[in-house]
Amino acid sequence: MSSPPAIRAGRLQDRLAAFAAIGATAKNGVNRQALTAGDRQARRLLAELGSARGFAVSQDAAANLFLRREGRDPSLPPLLLGSHLDTQPTGGRFDGALGVLAALEVLEALADAGVETPRAVEVVAWTNEEGSRFSPGCFGSRAFAAGRIDPAWENALSLDGERLGDELAATLAALTEAAMRPLGGTIAGYLELHIEQGPVLEREEIAVGAVTGIQGTRWLEIAIAGAAAHAGTTPSSFRRDPMVAAAASLHDLYGNVMPRDENARLTVGRLRAEPGSINAVPERVIFSVDIRHPDPARLDAIEAHVRRTCAHAAAAAGCRSEASILFDMPPLTFPDAMVALVEDAATRQGFSVRRMVSGAFHDALFVARVAPAAMIFVPCRDGISHNEAEDVEPRHAAAGAATLLECALAAA
Amino acid sequence: MSSPPAIRAGRLQDRLAAFAAIGATAKNGVNRQALTAGDRQARRLLAELGSARGFAVSQDAAANLFLRREGRDPSLPPLLLGSHLDTQPTGGRFDGALGVLAALEVLEALADAGVETPRAVEVVAWTNEEGSRFSPGCFGSRAFAAGRIDPAWENALSLDGERLGDELAATLAALTEAAMRPLGGTIAGYLELHIEQGPVLEREEIAVGAVTGIQGTRWLEIAIAGAAAHAGTTPSSFRRDPMVAAAASLHDLYGNVMPRDENARLTVGRLRAEPGSINAVPERVIFSVDIRHPDPARLDAIEAHVRRTCAHAAAAAGCRSEASILFDMPPLTFPDAMVALVEDAATRQGFSVRRMVSGAFHDALFVARVAPAAMIFVPCRDGISHNEAEDVEPRHAAAGAATLLECALAAA
Structure with missing residues (x-):
């Protein structure tokens, strides 16, 4: 044998x-x-x-x-x-x-x-x-x-x-x-x-x-629109700065999504400001959010949380936020x-x-x-x-x- | 007359x-x-x-x-x-x-x-x-x-x-x-x-x-270096994400510089993540900070605050921050x-x-x-x-x- x-x-x-x-x-x-x-x-x-x-x-x-x-x-x-x-x-x-x-x-x-x-x-x-x-x-x-x-x-x-x-x-x-x-x-x-x-x-x-x-993967693109303005001449209270909204959104998301759910993944690998002048408040900030989770219900909940967070931060900065889905794999x-x-x-x-x-x-x-x-x-x-x-x-x-x-x- | x-x-x-x-x-x-x-x-x-x-x-x-x-x-x-x-x-x-x-x-x-x-x-x-x-x-x-x-x-x-x-x-x-x-x-x-x-x-x-x-104008470039990583496979605790540090830095700066000094101006008009893949934790995030103030001592103090804030946020995220001056007009x-x-x-x-x-x-x-x-x-x-x-x-x-x-x- x-x-x-x-x-x-x-x-x-x-x-x-x-x-x-x-x-x-x-x-x-x-x-x-x-x-x-x-x-x-x-x-x-x-x-x-x-x-x-x-x-x-x-x-x-x-x-x-x-x-x-x-x-x-x-x-x-x-x-x-x-x-x-x-x-x-x-x-x-x-x-x-x-x-x-x-x-x-x-x-x-x-x-x-x-x-x-x-x-x-x-x-x-x-x-x-x-x-x-x-x-x-x-x-x-x-x-x-x-x-x-x-x-x-x-x-x-x-x-x-x-x-x-x-x-x-x-x-x-x-x-x-x-x-x-x-x-x-x-x-x-x-x-x-x-x-x-x-x-x-x-x-x-x-x-x-x-x-x-x-795990499931969903890619969102968030576009926050504000108003371009001169960096030197525009006081804080007159600004509608989409970068302020983006920073607030991301800081909130990083602090709340992954730390509260060990199976969640949230990544922002791409971000750009338009028009991208050093001495101008940007008109728009656009970033990607890659979210992943093994549970489809949690994926939906995280997407909703991302949309809500960005919308709130945008409104607080006098801006508007739009989210679109670029990719979705259950x-x-x-x-x-x-x-x-x-x-x-x-x-x-x-x-x-x-x-x-x-x-x-x-x-x-x-x-x-x-x-x-x-x-x-x-x-x-x-x-x-x-x-x-x-x-x-x-x-x-x-x-x-x-x-x-x-x-x-x-x-x- | x-x-x-x-x-x-x-x-x-x-x-x-x-x-x-x-x-x-x-x-x-x-x-x-x-x-x-x-x-x-x-x-x-x-x-x-x-x-x-x-x-x-x-x-x-x-x-x-x-x-x-x-x-x-x-x-x-x-x-x-x-x-x-x-x-x-x-x-x-x-x-x-x-x-x-x-x-x-x-x-x-x-x-x-x-x-x-x-x-x-x-x-x-x-x-x-x-x-x-x-x-x-x-x-x-x-x-x-x-x-x-x-x-x-x-x-x-x-x-x-x-x-x-x-x-x-x-x-x-x-x-x-x-x-x-x-x-x-x-x-x-x-x-x-x-x-x-x-x-x-x-x-x-x-x-x-x-x-x-x-007012005086000073342009800083902040580069935060972390480690590129797969967005899907890398748990939060293993990440050294420079975007986390950038978001924390900017959120802090927006909340503290202009709100506490009506003569100060702080603008981030340009920000990019490298390599810029949607599904990867970025390796580096680079952004400009345009700071302005009529008082040269305050300009220095704000620059120091920016450097300190970015360095602390970078360290907290396991990253390193470097600041350089691109332009300086007293x-x-x-x-x-x-x-x-x-x-x-x-x-x-x-x-x-x-x-x-x-x-x-x-x-x-x-x-x-x-x-x-x-x-x-x-x-x-x-x-x-x-x-x-x-x-x-x-x-x-x-x-x-x-x-x-x-x-x-x-x-x-």
Whole structure:
């Protein structure tokens, strides 16, 4: 009888290094944006690694790439494990790649041990998760969940003037040895390992995060209109200064939203004053407010609080405030059984684990629309991501992969 | 015996209309920037109006233009009355022109009445007060006070690619009938009528402002550095958010500087967050602080308060604050005897009058370095200036001119 399946940490590190070399930057990062030559090269390498182990290679119309290890009953829906291979323009070596290569490691560990799973297990590399070359992101997982490609997305243009539809066709054509499969289809479940992209696990020295859901995100734009006036000649009582209202609004929001709700996030990353003269009271101040919360009712309540606060502060300064919604993505909660699957798997493997909400989007957000899904987080150094300095300790990469394997054994 | 001298309000209005036609814009404003063809045309008209009344026309190397009505003793230093004829690109009909044409009206009123003054009275039109075509502004009055033209200024280039030195020579050459006079020289005093460019006189329904001085101006740039972070994944306690520090700083400054000192002005007209992503905690927030005060000690105290407030708020948010001075113009106080001269003149003429500080620069700021100077303000509609909508009621223009005449009679 064969020994129980186990991931091989050294092999995983070798694979991470091999993929990091494709699109490597001078600063030890990776520039391998979606549907570029580098992305095609990474897909080819993944396909070759899969073929070499006898896994069936296929791709769908969205260029999602699959490696399948057949199960005892090929008619059962497969268990899907994966993430993405594309990166930000100045991306790191782990965001996405870790999830795909840990999934491959799981398949190889099963094959090494000769384990026969009841259902097939598939590795997936979703197309264009980052959305930095072609908007929107999570293109592949959205298309998979919808069973179709939104025609509008095919006409998305990159900054270098390429059309997504054209680059997609070229990417598919570059991997002719992969069988074409229908877009979408029934799956038993989806598991995605990903770096946390935040500081919590590292600071709490916890090896594994069992992700309970992905918080909702809403972007507001607040425009406060006052009256331009000469900085030297206009006394305080004659001013209608929108910067006074903006400062009062933000000071109030920073003091009340996050401090009173540990699950709330409120960020003002963009602010401008018009016309922007040093020696003039501005006419308008416009700023963004990014609010996030796992609970949709709280998201609504925070939005209402932001609108009310800005309106009151504007009125007090003799100004008018208008709010508009730029973006709205509702929260997602993973099924509790799937979260417990991750938690139990980590615990059985002897890793410290905590439940946590994902602050960022992931392909799992969309796959969860069509199947039970879960995510496993591992710590990344200083919480840094979308950055060439992104780094993950080998022991944490291995712990994540081992947890993923344990989950796959339980779910497949 | 002749009747006492009196200004003729209709003549002043006709002159204002004639000059407003030179560089008139579609929106009833004026575009007559320094040393342009329009500026030359306005100088020519002023010279012709002066010559027609027998006033001696002269200009100096800075193209300051003078009309002289001789006094009983030509060896006495003259009294100078004036302002400027150049405008902002989208300027109004009164900023500058009112002061020059009211001074001409004073000379004509003296001539009409056949009054012989002990000393000569001169009208002056200073060159390039606005500084919008060639920086810095107050070119002519600075040169007059210094007795020389700063060589660096001659090489100033306009946005249309012209060099100040060349445009100055062409402007001088265009008025060959004006005698050349030395730059600078001894004068008995200087009086300048100007629109307030602020709302105080209008709102308080006061006809004349006796300007006690020109407040000091200091521009600070505050840069608060924190750490960029993902808006979704970074909990509040892990953030070092410079926008939090900026909001706290500004809220504190708005609540404490102007409300506690009616002579203080504090304006934040420019603010930016870097990198300016909606979904990222900014790395840096940079903003300007324009502070003004008539008292240099208070200006220093306010600067120190701004630096302290920003440093404390930055530290509280885990950030660092740096302040630098972009511009510093010390306050000027006109001699009390000159302020009283204006106040008494207005009162004798039956006009309501209040002492007030000028929030903006004027040529008087520089002429005051070499002679006793004073300024007379009149109300402008809604405090609007540097704007094509700039407007002054005829009765207020006449009241300003009558006050200027009364001052000239007392001082000449």
